[in-house]
Amino acid sequence: MDRFDSVGAQGEAGAQASMVPGLTVHWHEDLAQIPAGAWDELVSPLNGGTPFLRMALLKAMVDSGSACGETGWAPLFLTLQDEHGRIVGACPLFLKRHSYGEYVFDWAWADAHDRALAHQGQRYYPKLLSAVPFSPIPGQRLLTHPGLSATQQRAVRQRLLSTLAERCKDQGLSSAHVLFLSEAEALLAREQGWLVRQGVQFHWQNRKPEPFADFDDFLASLQRDKRKKIQQERRKVRDAGVSFEVLQGPQIQQADWDFFARCYAQTYHERGQQPYLSDRFWQQVAGALPDCWVLFVASQNGQRIAAALLAIDPVQKVAYGRYWGALAEVSCLHFEACYYQPLAWCITNGMRRFEGGAQGEHKLTRGLLPAPTWSVHWLEHEGLRHAVADFLMRETLGIDQYKTELGERSPFKPEDQCP
Helix, strand or coil: CCCCCCCCCHEEEEEHHHHCCCCEEECCCCHHHHHHHHHHHHHCCCCHHHHHHHHHHHHHHCCCCCEEEEEEECCCEEECCCCCCCCCCCECCCCCCCCCCCCCCCCCHHHHEEEEEEECCCCCCCEEEEEECCCCCCCCCCEEECCCCCHHHHHHHHHHHHHHHHHHHHHCCCCCEEEHHHHHHHHHHCCCCCCCEEEEEEEEECCCCCCCCCHHHHHHEHHHHHHHHHHHHHHHHHHEEEEEEEEEEHHHHHHHHHHHHHHHHCCCCCCCCCCCCCCCHHHHHHHHHHHHHHEEEEECCEEEEEEEEEEEECCCCCCEECCCCCCCCCCCEEEHHHHHHHHHHHHCCCCCCEEEEEHHHHHHHHCCCEEEEEEEEEEEEHHHHHHHHHHHHHHHHHHHHHHHHHCCCCCCCCHCCCC
């Protein structure tokens, strides 16, 4: 444990963080050391990604063997505590021995680093990674206590960032990465010398100021060719005799979770891979966060054939589409289960936003518009840092052009553009 009671060699971040009296740094390999209520107090006010930042879900990731040392995700969570032992800052953090399951990939950086430096005994892995394992969920990563002033919160975030860099230097680690953080956090990190990387996801936004009345109202806001395509795809699923059952929260029984887990695993087995998330994870998280899930189950001829799972934040009115799988092949079933059924549910239940996950330009024609994402990266080796900075500058120009092109291809009628 390091103590920062006074201004010293820690520089500006340490100086500003001293506005929180008696600030101490704590590293946690065992998440049981962190009181779940104290952690969740930092998460509850956030506007994005809250189900995935709750301690119950993060702990289920670790305890189920999905994200743990054996799978290359050794937990090393960071908390900052004030003089009373209250957690005032935190960061979900892992010591990572590969780059699988991240959705902001740095394989090329690792390869360049090791080709140049491996003969000197320097390796890219392990690295420090702040992320929600296996889930490209945008949201805050530099968590702060809502009782702090805005100035104190900024200082605590600065201290979190500087602590990550210090850990890399002290332990001889190549790098630290914070994925899918907020734009404000990314700009703060840039001020401290971190490299910023942009990306694009596709999110559906409910109409403002008057929300969509139903799915047909949403369809009516689309251009004719896009509306017709969706209607044709939905008709194919209906004509195949597929119907859906929607289960929410406690309505999802253990047999339903077991069926979903089987479908989820099938998507990986078809590619010759092992699922990231184990059956044990689904068992644990079902009981730990029962109100955060909506399950869409598809049946054909009386037999269940597919399932898609939606995570929801019922307070912020945000839904997250992430997991699905099918045991039978039906044309357009994926679109129906993962987009049209969830969108209809979101409209009926007054959700503000539906995030459709990583990548997938095909989502644009289905009413999900481009949304920027951010990640930040601290690299110890100066030569690699300069090379990556040059790459990111060129990549950002391409991302900006891509976003412009996407903006010109909106699926909505000009008078019905959604914010």
